[in-house]
Amino acid sequence: MNVRDSEHMIAELNQKEPYELTQNLKEADLIIINTCSVREKPVAKLFSEIGVFNKHKKEGAKIGVTGCTASHLGKEIIKRAPSVDFVLGARNVSKIKDVVDKKHAVEISTDFDESSYDFAEYRSNPFKAMVNISIGCDKACTFCIVPATRGDEISIPSHLIIQEIEKAVLTGAKEVMLLGQNVNNYGRRFADPKEKCDFTALLQNISLIEGLERIRFTSPHPLHMDDAFLQEFASNPKICKQIHVPLQSGSTSLLKAMKRGYTKENFINRCDKIRALCPEATISTDVIVGFPNESEADFDATMEVLNHVRFEQMFSFKYSARPHTEAADFTNQIENSVSGARLTRLQSRHTEIIDELMDAQMGKIHKVYFDELKANARVSGRSDDGKLFFVEGSEELLGQIVEVKVIKTSRGALDGVLL
Ligand code: SF4
Known part of the structure; x- marks a missing residue:
């Protein structure tokens, strides 16, 4: 979800003025640290990262802290690290254009409803689209900070989800990853109380999109895995068999x-x-x-x-x-x-x-969707059941679904040959 939030921020900022992504810290006019707070370690790392960025950044470059740690620490971040220019919570992503120019702006409301916000387009990988289907979480798992940082659960209207996937398909995506804290609780609450659609119906509607070949989703909750949902998972050929x-x-x-x-x-x-x-x-x-x-x-x-x-x-x-x-x-x-x-x-x-x-897996055959060029004339992709594959090849393979036979196995990935 943080990766998709980062894409949304890039897209929104590009609406304001043309930004270009850089890997070179010294070139950056704007540095955004999009944070997680699910575990303690990344939070502790945040302040040391801010120190490093502040020391090496170009003069006048701004630093923004966004995401879940921004939501839960809020202005405390600016108190501890005054070099931070703005703080933007995980549920306030659409406000990035407003806060970027306001010194010490803090926007962290967990009541803010951006479920119907039509984000501008930006995708880091044209072959795979990540699409949010809900925001926040209504559960109260006693170990989890997410409800405090992302707020109550609200589902994104299904027509906006379909529209977003259709747009991604037109620009080359054959696969979509549906994102939410509890995807299979989809439909629990919409901004418009008249809207009705559950996750199984959403999957059925999405699978009607022409040109879309693969649907993935994360994370479902075991509590909402009813038989109808599992039946749809098993029988719908567009749903990847990875859960x-x-x-x-x-x-x-x-x-x-x-x-x-x-x-x-x-x-x-x-x-x-x-x-x-x-x-x-x-x-x-x-x-x-x-x-x-x-x-x-x-x-x-x-x-x-x-x-x-x-x-x-x-x-x-x-x-x-x-x-x-x-x-x-x-x-x-x-x-x-x-x-x-x-x-x-x-x-x-x-x-x-x-x-x-x-x-x-040795000798097994899988249909692999290739989406990334690697070093040494290799291309990587995933099988329907989510296994990572590497084959020899070039960019013609990108965006293709091809049968591959496994010729070498290792713990994290499989090497294959095209059939
Ligand atoms: S369902 Fe997931 S996100 Fe929600 S409180 Fe439990 S662990 Fe956290």
Whole structure:
């Protein structure tokens, strides 16, 4: 979502005056640090980055801090780092043109409704379009700062989503990535209360767009994976067979403390359903290790889910207490050394699973959509189920979907030959 927010800011700024992106800090007239605050580390890094940019920037260049950390720290950022010219929250992206020229402007309202804002066009990759379908989150997971930084959930009107995808298809995109905190809760709330459309209906409508060949989405919530949605996922040929099912913990009691709304058994049931309806699908997940009160038995339950589902991809982290969250005040925070040891166990087991899954890919054939030129006359792309492929080739391959046979496997990617 932050990548798409950055694209929106670039597009809006270009409406005001022609900006050009530069990788060279000394050339920049404007430096925007678009931040995340889901974990503690990036927040700590923000102030050291501001210091580095301030020291090396061109004279008169402005620095703006945007995104979730901007939302939660607000004017505190300018107090701690007066070299920052403006602060713009994750839910105020459309105001970038206003704040860029106002010294020490702070726009961080989480009530601001930009769900119907028609952003100007800019895409970093013409072959793939990222499209927001909702803003904010109505859940209250006790570890998560997002509801405090991105505000209440609001869905973007479906006609605007369709219009945006149609525009992207006209300029070369065959694939769309639908973005939201809880995509499959789409339709929960619209600015216009008369609008009605759920996620399954949205997927059906999007798949009617001519020229669009692939639909991806992230992140769905396990709680909203009803049978109708999974049926659509499995049977709609335009929907890529890759699905993120964020676990967080395999322990039902910790899931309750996290306020996730499902049990270990519900979670496994949904994953089993996906495997039954769509055996070719890959399932990825998120896991938090060392949530307050996590016992060895709780952690073992997480290991059991990993061994049962055998996730093709797993994003796993040690719990970090975040401000504005309930869990930050929970007693029995787990010692860093204990969380670290558990994380190592979890990741080592997952590495074994990945190695087995990737080795089994040898000789398999996939349809790969190529979208990026790489060094040494190579091109990369993704299979329908989300695997990263590299082949020898040139720019003629970009924007093409081609059958590829796997000739070499590794943990993170596959090498192939065109058929
Ligand atoms: S569903 Fe939970 S983890 Fe996801 S953004 Fe909302 S509060 Fe955070």
